[in-house]
Amino acid sequence: MFTEQINKSIECLRYNGYFITAGLTTQELNAAEECYNITFPADYKAFLSVGMPLYRHDFTDWRNLSAEYVEYIKFKMYDCTIDGVLYAVRKLDGWxxxxxKRPDEMEGRLALARKKIKENPLFIPIKSNRYLSLSPAESGNPVYSIHEGDDVVCYGENLWDYFIKSNDADGDGDGYGHADAIYNLTTMLEPFPKYNTFVYHSINNFFYQNQRYYDECGNYLPGGEAVAQ
Known part of the structure; x- marks a missing residue:
């Protein structure tokens, strides 16, 4: 499963100078999931089982379970991503x-939201401030750039879209080109959605599981997904 996508992604990562270590064993994958209380999406787990990219401190090293490193990754999972979800709780009545049961007082809601998110992260960092969403599906979830919690841009419709297009410096879609040459994909043509807040994801995908829809400014869209895109 995912063989073609994995091979293409690894090929373009290597072309752009990233070192690919040996894939994680089943035991290593299980250890990482248990350590962080997460379940890797099926596509990312398949990718990691074939090879794990490392480049300076950019890519997450799921083999490194030292106390200091785990604390750092947990900080990225929680502290670096929570602001947008708390906004949804505070301003948009998300729960x-x-x-x-939702607490009656707002302070109680926010405290419980922090606790729940810390117990079950919504995102995992895969490279620097690039995060793979853990919802709404078991695979095929989008990749976001998350900066200071609520400055969010979608960098890929899914993991494979991210790997190819984030390394495509010349814009021809083949994934070959120097990765450092392109970090801001907001100038690229669709299908990259130009989200500039956390609201769209935290409400549509997490709180309402695509049952209700809001735009990137938090406005309710009664027409549904077609309007939200």
Whole structure:
């Protein structure tokens, strides 16, 4: 499964100078999932089982389970991504059923939201400030650039889209070109959505599981997904 996408992604990463280490074993994958209390999406898990990219401190090293490194990655998972979700709780009345009864007071809601998100992260960092969403599906979830919690840009419709287009310096779609030459993909043509806040993802994908829709400014869209895109 995902063989063609994995091979293409690894090929373009190597072309752009990234070192690919040996793939993670089943035991290593399980250890990382247990350590961070996450479940890797099927596509990312398949990719990691074939090879894990490393480049300076950019890519997450899921083999490194030292206390200091784990604390750093958990900081990225939680502290660097939570602001947008708290905005949804505070301003847009968001509250997933899985969190149980919603406290009456806002401070109680925010405190419980922080606790739930810390227990079950919504995103995992895959490279620098690039995050793979853990929802809404088991695979095929988007990749976001998340800066200071609520400055968000979608960098790929899915993992493979991200690997290819984020390394495509000449813009021809083949994934070959120097990676450092392109970091801001907001100037590229669609299908990259130009989200500039956390609201669209945190509400549509997490709180309402694509049952209700809001635009990137938090405005309710009664027409549904077609209007939201």
């Amino acid at each position: 997933p059923e899985s969190w149980g």
